[in-house]
Amino acid sequence: MNGTTTKPMFTVWRALLAVIFLAGAYATYLRFVVGWSAATNLSDAQPWGVWVGLATLCGVGLSAGGFTVAAAVYLLGMERYRPIARAAVLIAYLGYLSVCVGYAYELGLPWLAWHAFIYWNPHSVLFDVCFCILAYTTVLTIEFAPVIVEKLKWTGFRDKFLHWHHRLATAVVLAGVLLSSMHQSFLGGLFLIFKGKIYPLWYTPYLTTMFYLSAIPAGLAMVVITLYLCNRSLKTKVDPEIIKEVAWVISPMLIINLVWRMVDLIKHGGGAYLFLRRPETAYFWIEIALFIVIPVVMFNTRWIMKRPEGIYWSSAVVIMGFITNRINVSINSLERATQAGYVPKWPEMAVTVMLVTCAVLAFRYAVLYLDVLPRRAVPERARRWLANAGIAANA
Amino acid sequence: MSAKKALLIDITKCIGCQTCSSACKEAHGIPGDPEPHLSATAFNAVREQDGHYIRKMCMHCEQPACASACLVGALRKTEFGPVIYDKKKCIGCRYCMMACPQSVPRYEWSKLAPYMKKCDMCYERVSQGKPTACAEACPVQATIFGDRDEILHEARKRIVEDPKYVPHIYGEREFGGASMFFISDVEFEKLGFVIPKDDEPLPEVSKAALDEAPTVVLVGGTLLAGLYWITNRRKQVLLAEAQGKTIKFPMTHDDAEDRS
Numbered sequence: 147m148n149g150t151t152t153k154p155m156f157t158v159w160r161a162l163l164a165v166i167f168l169a170g171a172y173a174t175y176l177r178f179v180v181g182w183s184a185a186t187n188l189s190d191a192q193p194w195g196v197w198v199g200l201a202t203l204c205g206v207g208l209s210a211g212g213f214t215v216a217a218a219v220y221l222l223g224m225e226r227y228r229p230i231a232r233a234a235v236l237i238a239y240l241g242y243l244s245v246c247v248g249y250a251y252e253l254g255l256p257w258l259a260w261h262a263f264i265y266w267n268p269h270s271v272l273f274d275v276c277f278c279i280l281a282y283t284t285v286l287t288i289e290f291a292p293v294i295v296e297k298l299k300w301t302g303f304r305d306k307f308l309h310w311h312h313r314l315a316t317a318v319v320l321a322g323v324l325l326s327s328m329h330q331s332f333l334g335g336l337f338l339i340f341k342g343k344i345y346p347l348w349y350t351p352y353l354t355t356m357f358y359l360s361a362i363p364a365g366l367a368m369v370v371i372t373l374y375l376c377n378r379s380l381k382t383k384v385d386p387e388i389i390k391e392v393a394w395v396i397s398p399m400l401i402i403n404l405v406w407r408m409v410d411l412i413k414h415g416g417g418a419y420l421f422l423r424r425p426e427t428a429y430f431w432i433e434i435a436l437f438i439v440i441p442v443v444m445f446n447t448r449w450i451m452k453r454p455e456g457i458y459w460s461s462a463v464v465i466m467g468f469i470t471n472r473i474n475v476s477i478n479s480l481e482r483a484t485q486a487g488y489v490p491k492w493p494e495m496a497v498t499v500m501l502v503t504c505a506v507l508a509f510r511y512a513v514l515y516l517d518v519l520p521r522r523a524v525p526e527r528a529r530r531w532l533a534n535a536g537i538a539a540n541a
Numbered sequence: 542m543s544a545k546k547a548l549l550i551d552i553t554k555c556i557g558c559q560t561c562s563s564a565c566k567e568a569h570g571i572p573g574d575p576e577p578h579l580s581a582t583a584f585n586a587v588r589e590q591d592g593h594y595i596r597k598m599c600m601h602c603e604q605p606a607c608a609s610a611c612l613v614g615a616l617r618k619t620e621f622g623p624v625i626y627d628k629k630k631c632i633g634c635r636y637c638m639m640a641c642p643q644s645v646p647r648y649e650w651s652k653l654a655p656y657m658k659k660c661d662m663c664y665e666r667v668s669q670g671k672p673t674a675c676a677e678a679c680p681v682q683a684t685i686f687g688d689r690d691e692i693l694h695e696a697r698k699r700i701v702e703d704p705k706y707v708p709h710i711y712g713e714r715e716f717g718g719a720s721m722f723f724i725s726d727v728e729f730e731k732l733g734f735v736i737p738k739d740d741e742p743l744p745e746v747s748k749a750a751l752d753e754a755p756t757v758v759l760v761g762g763t764l765l766a767g768l769y770w771i772t773n774r775r776k777q778v779l780l781a782e783a784q785g786k787t788i789k790f791p792m793t794h795d796d797a798e799d800r801s
Binding site: 252267331336343351 | 579612743
């Protein structure tokens, strides 16, 4: 790839890519041509599976870094993080695009999805989620557009676009932060109406808060591992200090999550279920261990944080824990009530993996051919809030 | 057709003959024999438990979770009782199936253009003034059809007059009330009925969360806009100072220091 001379044509990674896309294509064929039972293990008892639990809940949740970093840089003036803002926005953009594509698989009648535009039911949380996701995807398109437009050769259009974009940017970012905060919470709100079906360890009237609070550290962890991987294999030059600082924010947020979660559990009667001998108890503690306890320990261990791989792996554990949380809420918590015995069929996973792969590939090429991340090291500046005397404000 | 209609199912009277299931299939134009469980081709099922026969079908809740969940509003509670489904609107998200506390809706998993299927309380028959097919067909009057008030009155009368009944009308208050009422001589819990912790209608639960949204957006929006204004102002001041006056550089502005 990228035109170097001595690289072999065949590598393990390319073979893996081929397998992923072949499997994904076959799974797509199964889903749209053969039928639901060939492609999924969904049933009347378990109408939602990993396409909701993984593709949607995690896809949106792990995109939370987009609005967090955008808010920090564009609204709160943390200029220091401007070099990673575009990457964070791109992660979110690709995340949302893959959620939108994933819905083509998840919906029974995807060719009628436009009904959501003309038949409104504002009492439905899903309607609000859908509305916010579409609106925020539009916002992300606008936020990311200059990265592509600035490469265009039509200078007249380009300059006019960038001029107007710059004037509107703050409003767009503000709308984006509000929209994404809203539906990160609403994704949890989706599960409120399953009250009575959801195991008490995951049911709280504040599922909205749980989803919002957990999405932020997970989204930031996603930003961290992306930046690390870009530095390592795409030769970008993101200041390791910046990556470290983003990682530093994650640990206190995880602790906030833990405290909130425990207080909420005890307040809403889940405390009695913490130590029963049931599979749910194990799922719960695995989630707490992966999402909170292990990462917090790792983030606060000096010799782990000293090296970039340490930061990378700590963040990776956060993401694993986050995925466990979403799978627990959307699938495992319902098992006792529905007795569905749901385990995803391979095409469900193949489609999900293919979507993630597409997003990763798109990110890779964006970094290689667009100005998403700095390609040469920026000389060390004073480490100060509003560093460089507002020169960036002039940009 | 303004009075609300309802069904009363007296579990003590049901003999498990499956006539209601056959009548249901006939009324909906579905071929085949009665099925033991609800399916995309069976909107009514009769199962046996401990010598009792229990019908299962849509409860036609007064405040249906499915209708509040449906993002395109394909499900709707009609004024005279039935919760009906407009398949022309449906996009197949299956949130109704997840939301239903009784897990009633079924999906046509075998089709490539699947729709949701459930009991419609014989909407067309009822709107013509006829009883539901199941009530009409029942040979022992275990299921009776009528105005909701009268049906509830009848249920109470039976419970008061005969001590064998458990003093509980299932469906009167569960999930905010329904249009299907069950009376029985055994506790409903033992017959596998869904027993909610409280009688709060499920749409209220999500409504409570949705109602908070405008406040959160307004407060959050104002806060963020305010923070932006402050930081932007600081930036401009710094910029002006850096350009206008010859200020010492690298600048050591106290304000800039405190949040580093």
